[in-house]
Amino acid sequence: MSEQKQHILTEKEYQKIVKDKEPKRPVVRNCIRAFLVGGFICMLGQAISDIYIYFFNFTEKSAGNPTSATLIFISVLLTSLGIYDHIAQWAGAGTAIPVTGFANSMASAALEHRTEGYVLGVGSNMFKLAGSVIVFGVFSAFIIALIRTLVSMIGGA
Amino acid sequence: MEIYFWAFVVGGLICVIGQLLLDLGRFTPAHTVTILVVAGAILSGLELYQPLIDFAGAGASVPITSFGNALVQGALSEAKQSGLVGIVTGIFEVTSAGISSAIVFAFMASLLFRPKG
Amino acid sequence: MKAGKQTWIFDNRPTILATAVVGGPREARGPLAEDFDLLHDDLLFGEKSFEKAERKLLEEACELAIRKADLKQEDIEFMLAGDLSNQIISSTFTSRGLAIPYLGLFGACSTSMEALALGALIVDTKFGNNVLCGTASHYAAVEKQYRYPTEYGSQKPDTAQWTVTGAGAAVLGQAGQGPQVVSATIGKVIDMGLKDPFNMGAAMAPAAVDTISAHCQDLDITPDHYDLIATGDLGRYGHALTLELFPKYHIDMPREKYVDCGMMIYYEHQPMLFAGASGTACSATVTYGHILNRMRKGELKRVLIVATGALLSPMSYQQKESIPCIAHAVAIEYSE
Numbered sequence: 001m002s003e004q005k006q007h008i009l010t011e012k013e014y015q016k017i018v019k020d021k022e023p024k025r026p027v028v029r030n031c032i033r034a035f036l037v038g039g040f041i042c043m044l045g046q047a048i049s050d051i052y053i054y055f056f057n058f059t060e061k062s063a064g065n066p067t068s069a070t071l072i073f074i075s076v077l078l079t080s081l082g083i084y085d086h087i088a089q090w091a092g093a094g095t096a097i098p099v100t101g102f103a104n105s106m107a108s109a110a111l112e113h114r115t116e117g118y119v120l121g122v123g124s125n126m127f128k129l130a131g132s133v134i135v136f137g138v139f140s141a142f143i144i145a146l147i148r149t150l151v152s153m154i155g156g157a
Numbered sequence: 158m159e160i161y162f163w164a165f166v167v168g169g170l171i172c173v174i175g176q177l178l179l180d181l182g183r184f185t186p187a188h189t190v191t192i193l194v195v196a197g198a199i200l201s202g203l204e205l206y207q208p209l210i211d212f213a214g215a216g217a218s219v220p221i222t223s224f225g226n227a228l229v230q231g232a233l234s235e236a237k238q239s240g241l242v243g244i245v246t247g248i249f250e251v252t253s254a255g256i257s258s259a260i261v262f263a264f265m266a267s268l269l270f271r272p273k274g
Numbered sequence: 275m276k277a278g279k280q281t282w283i284f285d286n287r288p289t290i291l292a293t294a295v296v297g298g299p300r301e302a303r304g305p306l307a308e309d310f311d312l313l314h315d316d317l318l319f320g321e322k323s324f325e326k327a328e329r330k331l332l333e334e335a336c337e338l339a340i341r342k343a344d345l346k347q348e349d350i351e352f353m354l355a356g357d358l359s360n361q362i363i364s365s366t367f368t369s370r371g372l373a374i375p376y377l378g379l380f381g382a383c384s385t386s387m388e389a390l391a392l393g394a395l396i397v398d399t400k401f402g403n404n405v406l407c408g409t410a411s412h413y414a415a416v417e418k419q420y421r422y423p424t425e426y427g428s429q430k431p432d433t434a435q436w437t438v439t440g441a442g443a444a445v446l447g448q449a450g451q452g453p454q455v456v457s458a459t460i461g462k463v464i465d466m467g468l469k470d471p472f473n474m475g476a477a478m479a480p481a482a483v484d485t486i487s488a489h490c491q492d493l494d495i496t497p498d499h500y501d502l503i504a505t506g507d508l509g510r511y512g513h514a515l516t517l518e519l520f521p522k523y524h525i526d527m528p529r530e531k532y533v534d535c536g537m538m539i540y541y542e543h544q545p546m547l548f549a550g551a552s553g554t555a556c557s558a559t560v561t562y563g564h565i566l567n568r569m570r571k572g573e574l575k576r577v578l579i580v581a582t583g584a585l586l587s588p589m590s591y592q593q594k595e596s597i598p599c600i601a602h603a604v605a606i607e608y609s610e
Contacts, residue, residue, distance in 0.1 A: 042168025045215035065254035082273030088427025093175030141228035
């Protein structure tokens with residue numbers, strides 16, 4: 001970047017101007033929206049879980065799986081209908097953090113890459129955005145479980 | 158019915174943490190979700206996540222943090238039975254429903270729908 | 275003839291014989307809809323993918339421009355085109371269909387003026403006649419390649435921009451009636467170390483100012499020489515930043531003559547407007563449609579179009595590189 005020195009202003013000076021002029025992100029407004037939508041989705045999850053417990057004979061422990069699957073289904077459907085991204089622009093983390101975000105990342109990638117075929121397009125790209133969640137989730141779980149198990153082994157012995 | 162209130166509050170708060178990571182931390186959505194999954198795994202390792210689920214129900218089990226918890230719990234319970242190798246064999250035990258249904262439904266979506274732009 | 279460091283003066287004044295402008299649904303709902311030759315109501319217009327749709331836009335604009343110039347495909351001697359797709363396939367496949375000797379260009383969103391400048395150079399030096407200059411962009415194809423799948427629920431910040439779905443093409447000739455290309459300034463790549471791909475206006479602003487400054491210095495004129503100076507797609511925030519930078523470059527920019535194509539093509543109330551429009555088609559459609567129409571009506575005599583481009587790739591961003599930018603300026607005059 002040494003050529004930049006002959007400029008009228010340095011990179012740092014310009015970056016400061018940019019920072020000062022940049023529209024401030026409406027953090028409070030975004031957090032309120034995220035809180036409301038995220039909370040609502042979790043409440044919906046609770047309701048779905050209760051439906052499975054009371055009407056379909058699941059237990060509190062086992063209802064978690066069909067509840068996830070149901071929320072994922074709803075997410076994928078809204079993504080496919082082209083509605084999810086509009087809700088998400090408003091809700092931000094409120095839709096991204098619940099499992100709905102995970103489902104949307106996979107469905108949107110699958111839909112988008114259909115034009116490249118099902119194997120190389122849909123198949124290869126489906127985890128484009130969700131992959132890091134799985135990789136890092138698994139890797140950190142591995143390390144944590146390893147530490148816990150070794151500690152209890154050493155502790156026990 | 159009290160659990161509905163706490164589901165709303167706790168779920169909402171976890172999302173607020175995510176929003177702060179996005180807006181203040183300037184992380185990408187992928188980075189944000191990854192951070193929260195790892196956080197969930199850490200809390201799980203410290204035996205703090207299940208109490209949160211008992212308290213807030215879906216408020217703790219619906220956010221992506223619970224994925225980290227499920228992975229750790231799966232690994233630990235299998236490790237209890239089969240020793241160290243159980244860590245690797247047990248990781249996906251509990252989370253199978255989430256990943257399988259996401260793959261199945263996303264693939265079906267690609268068969269039936271097109272992106273709208 | 276060369277003027278100063280980086281400017282060409284076209285003594286023979288190549289004429290823009292005809293232009294054609296094509297747009298998509300969002301452009302159809304914008305304030306400049308009347309200046310489009312063809313508008314589509316959806317993002318695919320019968321094609322099987324967004325990428326193929328982008329190609330169709332360019333094909334339509336090119337064919338229409340040739341027809342409006344009262345020429346046939348065989349009469350066009352050279353074609354200069356570029357777009358935002360990987361390996362500029364939309365331009366390449368369009369030229370395949372037209373079978374015209376082809377020069378593919380990549381200047382990101384500055385491609386329109388890069389093509390016009392080079393096309394004018396060919397015509398002015400009599401190295402060719404009837405040169406076609408075109409570019410296209412497509413909102414969904416660009417999102418898919420540079421950012422996220424279109425249905426992905428990410429929250430775009432206010433500094434983000436919306437890529438224009440459209441295409442603009444111009445035919446340049448040695449003789450004829452029409453607006454004339456009188457000079458062009460080739461920009462340098464400017465990188466001020468900015469890294470946010472959701473705020474390209476800020477990254478491109480210094481390049482725009484640098485090129486305008488070079489243009490004025492090389493020709494020994496001030497911005498007041500023009501009736502209108504339009505940047506390509508700086509958007510609201512990039513535009514405001516250039517106003518901060520002009521005094522530092524000792525440029526006196528008359529506010530009422532200084533506009534940005536990205537701020538003109540959509541209404542303020544259109545949803546998801548963010549900072550404004552972007553895309554190779556942004557400067558192309560606004561210039562070849564609206565601005566040239568105003569010139570043809572006699573409302574403007576001398577304009578300077580400064581198309582700006584952010585030369586990043588998804589990979590460069592992931593590898594933590596900053597965003598290098600460029601701006602090419604072309605001066606167009608029209609007198610009855």
